Amino acid sequence: MDTVWQDVRYAVRMWRMAPGFTAIIILTLAFGIGANTVVFTVINTIFLNPLPVAHASELVNVRTTNREGTPESGEALAIAYPI
Numbered sequence: 001m002d003t004v005w006q007d008v009r010y011a012v013r014m015w016r017m018a019p020g021f022t023a024i025i026i027l028t029l030a031f032g033i034g035a036n037t038v039v040f041t042v043i044n045t046i047f048l049n050p051l052p053v054a055h056a057s058e059l060v061n062v063r064t065t066n067r068e069g070t071p072e073s074g075e076a077l078a079i080a081y082p083i
Contacts, residue, residue: 015022
């Protein structure tokens, strides 16, 4: 365990000697982790977790309007899906 701490102290000393390179390393890691997270979230949402309904291909969008408005007037009211 003592050699691990020696390696950590050595790494920190090297990072202090080249702060620009250290910033590039940290930004590269941050962008890589962020890109991985985005890709996993998209794949997980689209492919691994289907919609919570029995027949997703039969879903429709039902809307209602006020008496004064028409669907074309932009005053449509959304209807929530019952859970």
